[in-house]
Amino acid sequence: xxxxxxxxxxxxxxxxxxxxxxxxxxxxxxxxxxxxxxxxxxxxxxxxxxxxxxxxxxxxxxxxxxxxxxxxxxxxxxxxxxxxxxxxxxxxxxxxxxxxxxxxxxxxxxxx
Amino acid sequence: xxxxxxxxxxxxxxxxxxxxxxxxxxxxxxxxxxxxxxxxxxxxxxxxxxxxxxxxxxxxxxxxxxxxxxxxxxxxxxxxxxxxxxxxxxxxxxxxxxxxxxxxxxxxxxxxxx
Numbered sequence: 001x002x003x004x005x006x007x008x009x010x011x012x013x014x015x016x017x018x019x020x021x022x023x024x025x026x027x028x029x030x031x032x033x034x035x036x037x038x039x040x041x042x043x044x045x046x047x048x049x050x051x052x053x054x055x056x057x058x059x060x061x062x063x064x065x066x067x068x069x070x071x072x073x074x075x076x077x078x079x080x081x082x083x084x085x086x087x088x089x090x091x092x093x094x095x096x097x098x099x100x101x102x103x104x105x106x107x108x109x110x111x112x
Numbered sequence: 113x114x115x116x117x118x119x120x121x122x123x124x125x126x127x128x129x130x131x132x133x134x135x136x137x138x139x140x141x142x143x144x145x146x147x148x149x150x151x152x153x154x155x156x157x158x159x160x161x162x163x164x165x166x167x168x169x170x171x172x173x174x175x176x177x178x179x180x181x182x183x184x185x186x187x188x189x190x191x192x193x194x195x196x197x198x199x200x201x202x203x204x205x206x207x208x209x210x211x212x213x214x215x216x217x218x219x220x221x222x223x224x225x226x
Contacts, residue, residue, distance in 0.1 A: 042116075042203050042217025043155070088155065102155035 002027045004091055004103035012109045019076040021106045023089030031092040032072040034063050037105075038085045046087075047074070079110050114138070116218035118204050124224045130192040133221045136185055137206030145215060146179055146189050147203040155203075161187065162210055194225045 005024050013019055023032070031050055035043035047058050049065035049072060056063055060077045072089055089103040117136040125131055137144045145160040159169040161181045169179070176195070181187040191198055201222050205215040 040219070042205070042220055044217070045215065100157060102157075104154045 002091070002093065002101050004089055004101055006087075006089055006103040006106050008106060009104070010107040010109070012111060013079055014111050015079060015081060017079055019079055019083070019108060020073065021075075021087060021108075022071060022073045023091075023103050024071040025091060026070065027091075027093065028069040029091035029093050030069070032063070032065050033090040033092070034061075034072070034074050035088045035090060035102075036085050037088065043088055076108075079108075081110050081112060084108060084110050116204055116206050116216055118202075118218040118221050120221060121219065122222045122224075124226065125194055126226050127195055128193045129225075130190065131194045131198075131223060131225075133189040133202050133204075133223070135187045135189070135204030135218060137187070137204070138216055139185070141206035141208050141216075142184065143207045143210050144181060144187050145205040145207070146187070147205065147217075148173075148200045149203060149220070150200045158189070160210075167210075191223075194223075196225045199223055199225050 007022055033048050034046045036046050037043045046061055047056050047063040049056055052065055052069050053067050054065040062075045064073045066072055076083055086105040086107050088105045092100045116138055119134045143162045146158040147155050148158055149155045156171055158171040159179045160167055164181045177191055179189045201220045203217050203220045205217045207215045
């Protein structure tokens, strides 16, 4: 089946630094989604991308839909302690469940 | 407004026992999704319903797993018999239509099978 790879697997940054993470696949996706999961909670949608090349922001977060449709990037500017958590990408290649997958996640730690 | 409600939040059971996880979707949402999350396999979509009808259950690991949605406000995920490898966090999510980008996740049920 389709798989997503996320890098890095984990990262430690200083408060105030910018963060970049990415999500790649060997398959083409029509939609890319970025979620954040806090400990003990379910994932929460951050950004949804629908077109190749699309760049979308949500506050300090910016995500891009790669032109090849096989990757996506998430950037966080001026990190703060509450940015700590696991960031998941998810891809959807059509409207049916068997083509919707989550990546393994990037664990972000923010040091004060 | 109440979000997706799952119960129990934690479940500890012994191998071979039947386990039933419950989910109440957000009122008005007509799609419901069950996920399993483990360290080894990450987040996996098990099954989803639209208008109470199972649309795709290809993610259900094996016959020991079954899911039902008897009405628009309630769904169950049952494991019978349970095995230690079923230990995971099980999430329920709901959305309007089959829109994955509008999924709202519940807090999850942490299942431990001894």
